[in-house]
Amino acid sequence: MGTRRMPAPIENPLSGVGVGLRPTHYQAILDNAPRIDWFEALTENYLVGGGQPLYYLDAIAERYPIALHGVSLSIGSTDPLNRVYLHELKTLAARCRPALISDHLCWTGIDGMNTHDLLPLPYHEETLKHLTRRIRQVQDILDRPLVLENISRYVSFSASTFSEWGFLATLTRETGCRLLLDINNIYVNAHNFGFSATDFIDGIPVDAVAQFHIAGHSVQQALLIDTHDQPVSPPVFNLLTHALARFGAQPILLERDDSIPPLDELVGELDTARQLLAAHQSNTSE
Amino acid sequence: MTLHQLQRDFQYALIERNVSALQESTALTEGTELALSIYQHAYRVRLRDALRSHYPILEKYLGRMAFNAYVDGYISRYPSRSVSLTDYGDQLAADCLAHLNDVDVNTASELAAFEWLLGRAFGAAQGAPVTVAQLSAINPIHWAGLRFTPVPSVSRHTVTTSAVTIWRQLKMASTDTHSPPTAAPPITPETADTPTHWVIARVDLDVRFQSIPREEASALDRVLSGSPFAEVCEPLAAHHGEEAARVAATWLKRWIEAGWLELVS
Numbered sequence A: 001m002g003t004r005r006m007p008a009p010i011e012n013p014l015s016g017v018g019v020g021l022r023p024t025h026y027q028a029i030l031d032n033a034p035r036i037d038w039f040e041a042l043t044e045n046y047l048v049g050g051g052q053p054l055y056y057l058d059a060i061a062e063r064y065p066i067a068l069h070g071v072s073l074s075i076g077s078t079d080p081l082n083r084v085y086l087h088e089l090k091t092l093a094a095r096c097r098p099a100l101i102s103d104h105l106c107w108t109g110i111d112g113m114n115t116h117d118l119l120p121l122p123y124h125e126e127t128l129k130h131l132t133r134r135i136r137q138v139q140d141i142l143d144r145p146l147v148l149e150n151i152s153r154y155v156s157f158s159a160s161t162f163s164e165w166g167f168l169a170t171l172t173r174e175t176g177c178r179l180l181l182d183i184n185n186i187y188v189n190a191h192n193f194g195f196s197a198t199d200f201i202d203g204i205p206v207d208a209v210a211q212f213h214i215a216g217h218s219v220q221q222a223l224l225i226d227t228h229d230q231p232v233s234p235p236v237f238n239l240l241t242h243a244l245a246r247f248g249a250q251p252i253l254l255e256r257d258d259s260i261p262p263l264d265e266l267v268g269e270l271d272t273a274r275q276l277l278a279a280h281q282s283n284t285s286e
Numbered sequence B: 001m002t003l004h005q006l007q008r009d010f011q012y013a014l015i016e017r018n019v020s021a022l023q024e025s026t027a028l029t030e031g032t033e034l035a036l037s038i039y040q041h042a043y044r045v046r047l048r049d050a051l052r053s054h055y056p057i058l059e060k061y062l063g064r065m066a067f068n069a070y071v072d073g074y075i076s077r078y079p080s081r082s083v084s085l086t087d088y089g090d091q092l093a094a095d096c097l098a099h100l101n102d103v104d105v106n107t108a109s110e111l112a113a114f115e116w117l118l119g120r121a122f123g124a125a126q127g128a129p130v131t132v133a134q135l136s137a138i139n140p141i142h143w144a145g146l147r148f149t150p151v152p153s154v155s156r157h158t159v160t161t162s163a164v165t166i167w168r169q170l171k172m173a174s175t176d177t178h179s180p181p182t183a184a185p186p187i188t189p190e191t192a193d194t195p196t197h198w199v200i201a202r203v204d205l206d207v208r209f210q211s212i213p214r215e216e217a218s219a220l221d222r223v224l225s226g227s228p229f230a231e232v233c234e235p236l237a238a239h240h241g242e243e244a245a246r247v248a249a250t251w252l253k254r255w256i257e258a259g260w261l262e263l264v265s
Helices: A023-032 A052-063 A083-096 A125-142 A164-175 A183-193 A197-202 A234-247 A263-285 B003-015 B020-024 B033-054 B056-062 B064-077 B092-099 B105-122 B132-136 B140-145 B163-174 B214-224 B229-257
Strands: A017-021 A038-042 A066-069 A101-104 A147-149 A178-182 A209-214 A218-220 A223-225 A252-254 B148-150 B155-161 B191-203 B206-212 B261-263
Touching: A017 A023, A017 A066, A017 A263, A023 A052, A023 A263, A052 A066, A052 A083, A066 A083, A083 A125, A125 A164, A125 B003, A147 A209, A164 A178, A164 A197, A178 A183, A183 A197, A183 A209, A183 A223, A183 A234, A197 A234, A209 A234, A223 B033, A234 A263, A252 A263, B003 B020, B003 B033, B033 B056, B033 B064, B033 B105, B056 B064, B056 B105, B056 B163, B064 B092, B092 B105, B105 B155, B105 B163, B105 B191, B105 B206, B132 B229, B140 B229, B148 B214, B155 B163, B155 B214, B191 B214, B206 B214, B214 B229, B229 B261
Parallel strands: A017 A038, A017 A252, A038 A066, A066 A101, A101 A147, A147 A178, A178 A209, A209 A252
Antiparallel strands: A218 A223, B148 B261, B155 B191, B191 B206
């Protein structure tokens, strides 16, 4: 793919455990200052002119580190990059100074449409070249490494020539982008497509990962579905332990997008992740 | 098959609920019927949930089943072209008129338009509302040429039905947690005897609306469309004579105190 200046590695000021920032928790965060290390804000919710969304983002960003996590970059789409969106993202980043800016390794629409879903890509050379070019463009515009999340998926493509993890590893080497490793998505995909989740994790370069996601899933017939409406399952926590052993104490985020419980309940769930993180740090310091 | 063609076929399968091109291409590995149905279902649920979020009172007015049936058609007619789901559904008030059945479509349409404007105000920019003090500092000889623009959260809405009354009653009922979400609409729509004129605006973080008299609404509409202040006063002369300028100035002061206007020139 040729040589090219890579973006400088990011100093990751995030550590510990965070929660996805959701409007239903805004006031409780400000009132109770919960024991959460950082919050991840859904980028598109804050691409507005003002009002409550930006008021609360500003207030919470004054008190906690923030990461921006998008769903509409559509880095894999064969439509042109949406430069208006990128400009708005950069403006938002200047406002809330996120520690990380992430999105998903997927496409969301074509021909100007947006399905608002994180759609899968075939893992082959054409996709690799396409993504490499676009990731470099985005990194140049944002002037920082892009962090991309592995998605859950329910189909695979006959034209794929890479494993999912082999594809991600190659992409990080080519572009200098970092990975947001969603542990639940690895678990879901491993179940749905019959590969080993630990093979996936062991196939990712150690220095490529900037963050973990954990979330819950549901069962639908023979498939696991990444619904984010359940507590994190024990096997996903087990897989997180494996990931911590390989990638070190990267920041962990608990995602919940549906059936969102009160913040206190999420903090309790987060404590499990915190304990795993502490156990890993204790083991590595011995 | 190119990546571009694959994405076209995949998107077509989701939006048009037709997987034949995708399956005939053999782009997918086998055994994907259930998987594709998950994507198709998720696509529609996500857009439907966005519309439910933007039009919660319209949903109560129509009832959940009728609302879902209607928005399923809307989603087919209007695939999203927005980066954010926040912006999805902007055609719904107009679309109601042509595609809702078994309901007073004018009331439903005005209710939808009202809810959409409330939502727009929620996330609008703060703007730079002019103050009475700033206006007082302007030499009165320049007032005739003053032009204003609405602050971003402000909009005007004229209603010819009982849509706003219905909105208020269903909104109050929605705070009663014992009301089932599928409750039949409790209100019979009526055409208002005379149109009512509403201003929607956000004050600090809260979206509010208030009615204003017809004549004041007409004057405000002229201000919001960028007419200079002199042209706002002129039509008032027929009714108010020499008092026209004083009447207009009184309204202007009230609009400014409400924080509705930015000064253009």
